[in-house]
Amino acid sequence: MRRIYQSDALDRDDDDPFQPGEREGEEKPRAARTLPVRTLSDALLPTRLRHRAISVDVSSPQDVYEAGETVPFTVRMKNAMPFPVSVPTASPLLWTWAVDGHREASHVPETPAREPSALAFDRGEWKTFRRRWDGMFQVAEAEWTDAGPGEYTIRAGINVGSAPAKGVHDEMTVEIR
Secondary structure, three states: HHHHHHHHOOOOOOOOOOOOOOOOOOOOOOOOOOOOOOHHHHHHHHHHHHHHEEEEEEEEEOOOOOOOOEEEEEEEEEEOOOOOEEEEEOOOOOOOEEEEEEEEOOOOOOOOOOEEEEEEEOOOOOOEEEEOOEEEEEOOOOOOEEEEOOOEEEEEEEOOOOOOOOEEEEEEEEOOO
16 A cells, blocks of 8 residues: 555646546536336326336246245346336335245244335346245144145236236246155
8 A cells, every 4th residue: 555655646737647646526426317116107197007117027937836945036127118117116115925825934924014115127127036945835824834736826026006907927836746
């Protein structure tokens, strides 16, 4: 570090073309992103177009798992637009996953807060979430039961009303033997 300070590398001079000049005191950001994504998205895009801009994909490394084996799955969301998009959600829980219609594989009813929020995507952004289902369903606050052999549908989507109708969800089927 001492060499940097002893050299003239940090000097500034307006007259020397090979040294940086003094700053003009201009502290304004020079990037185009000076407005929040949500503000631009709300002002310029109708909600139905924002839903169409986002694609959701659910995948798993295999289609068949043994009983007692954990089922890993990946949820990928992509903004296909060349500009930022924000999707309004029904609660601060921005996206959900479910097994056979039971949110997070739970039969225990849980009501999330009803405060609206938004899931923001930068232009062309991919969001990837990894989760695991351990092949069990929660039937009481502290009680879990094995799912048993059969086919199960894992769904995931953005937390909006009627996500399947709006196209912001996907599902896949896995088999447990």
